[in-house]
Amino acid sequence: MTAYEKLKTVRAPERTHGGEYVKALFSDRVEFCGDRRFAEDPSIISGIGYLGDIAVTYIAIDKGEDLQDRIRKHFGCPMPEGYRKALRLMKQAEKFHRPVVCLVDTMGAFCGADGEERGQGQAIAENLFEMMGLKTPIVSVIIGEGGSGGALALAAADRVYMLENAVYSVISPDGCASILWRDAGRAHAAADCLHITAEDMVELGVAEGIISEHEGDFDRMCADMKTILSTELGKLSRLPTEKLLDARYERFRRIGVFEEDRTK
Amino acid sequence: MFDRKKRRLPEGEPFTDEEFDVSCSGCKSVHKRSELLATGYVCPDCGRYVRVPARDRIRMLADGGSFYELDRGITSVDFLQFPGYQEKIDKAKKQTGECSAVVTGVMRVEGFPCAVFAMDSRFIMASMGSAVGEKITRLFEYATKMRLPVLGVTCSGGARMQEGAVSLMQMAKCSGAVRRHSDAGLLYIALLTDPTTGGVTASIAMEGDITLAEPRALVGFAGRRVIEQTTGSELPDNFQTAEFLQEHGFIDMVVERRELRVTVGRILRLHESAAEEAR
Numbered sequence: 001m002t003a004y005e006k007l008k009t010v011r012a013p014e015r016t017h018g019g020e021y022v023k024a025l026f027s028d029r030v031e032f033c034g035d036r037r038f039a040e041d042p043s044i045i046s047g048i049g050y051l052g053d054i055a056v057t058y059i060a061i062d063k064g065e066d067l068q069d070r071i072r073k074h075f076g077c078p079m080p081e082g083y084r085k086a087l088r089l090m091k092q093a094e095k096f097h098r099p100v101v102c103l104v105d106t107m108g109a110f111c112g113a114d115g116e117e118r119g120q121g122q123a124i125a126e127n128l129f130e131m132m133g134l135k136t137p138i139v140s141v142i143i144g145e146g147g148s149g150g151a152l153a154l155a156a157a158d159r160v161y162m163l164e165n166a167v168y169s170v171i172s173p174d175g176c177a178s179i180l181w182r183d184a185g186r187a188h189a190a191a192d193c194l195h196i197t198a199e200d201m202v203e204l205g206v207a208e209g210i211i212s213e214h215e216g217d218f219d220r221m222c223a224d225m226k227t228i229l230s231t232e233l234g235k236l237s238r239l240p241t242e243k244l245l246d247a248r249y250e251r252f253r254r255i256g257v258f259e260e261d262r263t264k
Numbered sequence: 265m266f267d268r269k270k271r272r273l274p275e276g277e278p279f280t281d282e283e284f285d286v287s288c289s290g291c292k293s294v295h296k297r298s299e300l301l302a303t304g305y306v307c308p309d310c311g312r313y314v315r316v317p318a319r320d321r322i323r324m325l326a327d328g329g330s331f332y333e334l335d336r337g338i339t340s341v342d343f344l345q346f347p348g349y350q351e352k353i354d355k356a357k358k359q360t361g362e363c364s365a366v367v368t369g370v371m372r373v374e375g376f377p378c379a380v381f382a383m384d385s386r387f388i389m390a391s392m393g394s395a396v397g398e399k400i401t402r403l404f405e406y407a408t409k410m411r412l413p414v415l416g417v418t419c420s421g422g423a424r425m426q427e428g429a430v431s432l433m434q435m436a437k438c439s440g441a442v443r444r445h446s447d448a449g450l451l452y453i454a455l456l457t458d459p460t461t462g463g464v465t466a467s468i469a470m471e472g473d474i475t476l477a478e479p480r481a482l483v484g485f486a487g488r489r490v491i492e493q494t495t496g497s498e499l500p501d502n503f504q505t506a507e508f509l510q511e512h513g514f515i516d517m518v519v520e521r522r523e524l525r526v527t528v529g530r531i532l533r534l535h536e537s538a539a540e541e542a543r
Contacts, residue, residue: 109466111486112495116504119514121465121485128439129471133447148423148432149466149485156436170432170463171425175490179425180347193346195428206429249444252437253401255430256394261337264363 003191003200006165007173010105010144013070016218018062018103019045021143024222025101025229026051026058034085038118041082043073043110046089051101052230054237057093059086059154060103063144076145077110080123083153087127094136099233102140102154107172109150124153131156132252137236137244139229141211142166142201158248159232160206162198163221164213168206169196205255273370273377274332279323282361288314289458304522313478313521315458317360318367318384321417325380325525326371333369335402340364340395342426349426356387364395365420368403370412374529376536379407382417385459389421392464396424397434400468404441404452413451413535415528418469419481422462435467442471451535453528456483456506456515470514474531476524477506477515 001009009015022029026049034040046059063076070076078086086102093100109120131138138157146155146168162168173191174184180193201207211228214220236244286305287294290312297320300306304324305314316324322331339357342350357363365387370379381403383390390396400416407414423431442452454472458481465485469475477483484504492499502508509515519527 109485112491113497113499113503116484116486116491117512119470119512122470122514124466124485125439125468125470128436128467129443129446132436132440132443146429149435149463152432152435153466156439168429168432170423170427170429176425193344194425195344201429204428204430206433249440252433252440255433255437256398257341257343257427257430258394258398259339259341260335261339261363264337 004188018060035081039081041079043078044082057100061106076106079110080118083123099137104142104151105144106147108147124149127153159208162207167196276330315385318382321382330372346426365390366396376532378413380415391421391424393424393427393431400438401441404445408445415453417455418460419457420464481506
């Protein structure tokens with residue numbers, strides 16, 4: 001599949017959405033709602049549950065089941081209160097020494113006047129700032145679309161995994177094509193230029209690994225995910241807090257390609 | 265370089281008086297740099313604030329001769345072979361004389377030492393790619409080591425799409441450096457200038473202990489036109505202005521350009537005693 005075909009695949013309404021992964025991965029769940037500041041954002045499903053025998057905090061973006069549900073969840077584009085709910089649960093996870101698992105699938109943070117009024121940018125910034133110092137392990141999986149800052153706000157993590165067909169991008173290929181060629185129809189070409197596939201992410205050092213989708217065998221894929229998540233959380237939980245935070249900092253610190261002329 | 269005990273900054277270097285043209289983003293009139301430095305970058309034709317080139321921004325804030333630049337030689341690389349990117353970099357370098365879209369260093373404001381970064385909208389809309397991310401990260405690391413406050417002057421179109429997801433990661437990288445600086449008990453003042461948008465709003469611009477903005481500066485996450493197109497709603501005239509953000513609780517102070525130096529100096533002075541006690 002080309003990059004654009006992958007994008008189409010993960011954007012398709014029939015693609016498995018966040019809530020289904022939550023059901024498949026975590027047992028004995030207790031769901032939590034609300035940011036305690038303004039509202040509940042249904043586009044983010046969050047709570048606590050068991051991943052195998054580890055109690056975790058889970059945070060998943062959910063695009064919704066049917067049209068009604070998708071409208072209610074604004075098609076998986078979280079509002080500032082969604083990010084603030086996620087942060088509230090992460091701080092709680094820190095308090096109770098639970099690791100955090102984030103499942104990311106969004107075109108991007110909600111784009112609208114109300115989101116701006118309530119500080120969409122500030123909400124994302126605060127998540128990045130807090131996650132970079134959160135004293136508990138964080139593992140994120142991009143399960144569909146990793147749309148820009150709205151995805152990163154749940155992926156400033158110790159480990160990031162990509163599902164086989166998932167994509168991660170700084171801007172939607174459609175938006176990129178409109179800017180570059182004033183033609184959103186050339187999203188196909190833009191998707192190639194942007195390097196958005198799972199393989200690209202591993203190559204660029206943005207993700208640690210790829211989880212096979214086993215040609216649509218959901219149970220097999222989830223079994224793999226469980227194994228990988230448990231193994232990573234096991235390793236991360238054994239690290240002293242200071243080492244964990246240093247490693248998380250270094251993980252992002254080394255990303256970047258530039259030249260340096262020291263004579264200047 | 266910086267003597268931590270004596271709070272002595274490295275010897276500053278003079279700014280050049282090289283002449284170049286700067287155009288007003290409000291009325292599109294073009295003016296000589298020397299003319300704009302004399303008016304404090306207020307447009308002689310329309311009275312609006314002209315977007316200030318990074319180096320002149322620092323010149324307007326720093327005590328004379330106190331600015332010492334860091335990491336000047338860091339520059340962007342077209343590592344994805346993105347269409348037109350290399351030409352954009354070359355053109356921006358030629359037009360601005362800068363190697364990247366941000367200038368970083370140390371200076372004094374009203375006698376008080378601080379680290380500073382200023383973004384330059386003439387350089388690919390001051391979008392944040394690897395070079396900008398690296399320079400800002402290094403500045404916060406330097407300030408943490410030297411126990412200096414940071415003044416960050418933002419203006420940016422957001423993350424630099426020509427560097428793909430790597431530019432997105434710069435948001436997390438810089439946020440990590442800001443976090444470490446903050447955990448060391450140090451002050452970060454963000455000064456938001458026109459326009460501050462996208463990934464920069466969603467990271468370094470909104471992570472200050474104190475957030476200042478210039479009057480009428482555009483500050484937002486999503487673009488106004490995109491919001492109008494996707495929601496079909498009409499937006500108020502003052503939407504995403506500094507005043508709008510202050511009204512909604514996201515900015516401490518809207519400060520006139522001529523008051524900036526004094527205001528920043530006062531804030532630094534008020535934190536100086538706290539810094540002394542912490543030491």
